[in-house]
Amino acid sequence: MEIAFRWYGDKDRIPLKYIRQIPKVTGIVSALYDVAVGEIWPKDKIINVKRKIEAEGFKFSVIESIPVHEDIKLGNPNRDILIDNYCQSIRNMGALGIQILCYNFMPVFDWVRTDLAKKYPNGSNSLSYDNSKLKEIDFKTISLDLPGWATNYTKEELQYYLNAYSKVDNEILWLNLEYFLRKVIPVAEEYGVKMAIHPDDPPWSIFGLPRIITDEVALDRLVRIIDSPSNGITFCTGSFGANLKMDLVKVIRKFGMLDRIPFIHFRNVKHIAEKQFYESKHPTEFGDVNMYEVVKTLIDIGFDGVIRPDHGRMIWGETGRPGYGLYDRALGVMYLVGLWEGISKTFQSN
Numbered sequence: 078m079e080i081a082f083r084w085y086g087d088k089d090r091i092p093l094k095y096i097r098q099i100p101k102v103t104g105i106v107s108a109l110y111d112v113a114v115g116e117i118w119p120k121d122k123i124i125n126v127k128r129k130i131e132a133e134g135f136k137f138s139v140i141e142s143i144p145v146h147e148d149i150k151l152g153n154p155n156r157d158i159l160i161d162n163y164c165q166s167i168r169n170m171g172a173l174g175i176q177i178l179c180y181n182f183m184p185v186f187d188w189v190r191t192d193l194a195k196k197y198p199n200g201s202n203s204l205s206y207d208n209s210k211l212k213e214i215d216f217k218t219i220s221l222d223l224p225g226w227a228t229n230y231t232k233e234e235l236q237y238y239l240n241a242y243s244k245v246d247n248e249i250l251w252l253n254l255e256y257f258l259r260k261v262i263p264v265a266e267e268y269g270v271k272m273a274i275h276p277d278d279p280p281w282s283i284f285g286l287p288r289i290i291t292d293e294v295a296l297d298r299l300v301r302i303i304d305s306p307s308n309g310i311t312f313c314t315g316s317f318g319a320n321l322k323m324d325l326v327k328v329i330r331k332f333g334m335l336d337r338i339p340f341i342h343f344r345n346v347k348h349i350a351e352k353q354f355y356e357s358k359h360p361t362e363f364g365d366v367n368m369y370e371v372v373k374t375l376i377d378i379g380f381d382g383v384i385r386p387d388h389g390r391m392i393w394g395e396t397g398r399p400g401y402g403l404y405d406r407a408l409g410v411m412y413l414v415g416l417w418e419g420i421s422k423t424f425q426s427n
């Protein structure tokens with residue numbers, strides 16, 4: 078197992094030098110932030126980021142993520158050109174030895190929350206979600222500059238895509254994902270890259286848009302599309318933790334044993350009601366995800382992929398990118414390290 082930390086490049090207010098001070102973090106999860114969606118990621122730009130990461134003694138472990146253009150998800154006629162570009166980006170990263178690519182197939186919106194800074198009595202805050210608040214959102218008036226809120230689109234483009242998806246149901250989206258995977262997975266295999274799809278977050282339909290990577294049945298279907306370790310999953314305990322019907326530990330064991338989980342996002346969520354939750358402190362007792370059992374299962378199956386703390390709270394007065402402060406994510410790492418040492422030593426002595 079390798080512990081990694083997400084870094085948003087030079088514009089990240091948390092420098093690599095700070096990340097280095099967190100015990101046991103040896104990998105960096107990053108991306109290019111200046112390439113338009115659909116364009117090829119040039120090798121020289123990836124090299125540039127890789128050099129900065131390696132200069133601080135880290136490995137560039139995971140690219141998260143190369144966005145999939147909406148026209149691929151919609152199955153539009155220009156998708157072949159866009160998929161060819163995606164394949165070339167995979168070749169470029171693979172040739173540089175970067176072996177894991179996290180991506181998602183969520184229409185229009187990436188992760189969605191209804192409050193980016195829900196306040197708690199102890200002075201901290203975190204991201205939260207209340208499904209009943211979605212209907213209050215009017216796309217004609219909303220500010221589009223919040224993370225997770227289709228920042229790349231103008232209001233006109235957003236309207237265009239929301240309309241375009243009215244003709245795409247879950248089954249069509251599945252077929253478009255299959256079409257995409259049949260072209261990219263052979264390239265990923267050839268270049269030693271493991272594709273790892275991130276679950277939809279939250280794992281249900283929002284704004285009437287199709288959403289497919291939501292539960293165990295979906296993961297069954299995904300892995301069957303192409304039987305290859307290059308066709309894998311980013312197991313996000315927080316995203317799947319929002320699905321109260323899912324037995325996370327069972328599902329991690331199942332797909333981990335099949336060698337389909339190269340990458341894990343490690344965080345906890347706490348429900349207030351169904352489809353209403355907040356991102357909690359990492360330890361098991363503060364949320365609905367049994368983090369202890371997750372780690373125990375990973376050790377038991379010999380997990381040898383990459384794991385990173387996912388979103389954290391904002392604590393100690395820190396401000397910045399919601400979910401991506403330094404302090405609470407560092408606490409998340411230490412919790413993971415503690416669990417790992419305790420459980421693995423117990424296994425050894427039995």
Ligand SMILES: [Mn+2]
Pocket residue numbers: 275313315316342387
């Ligand atoms: Mn995640």
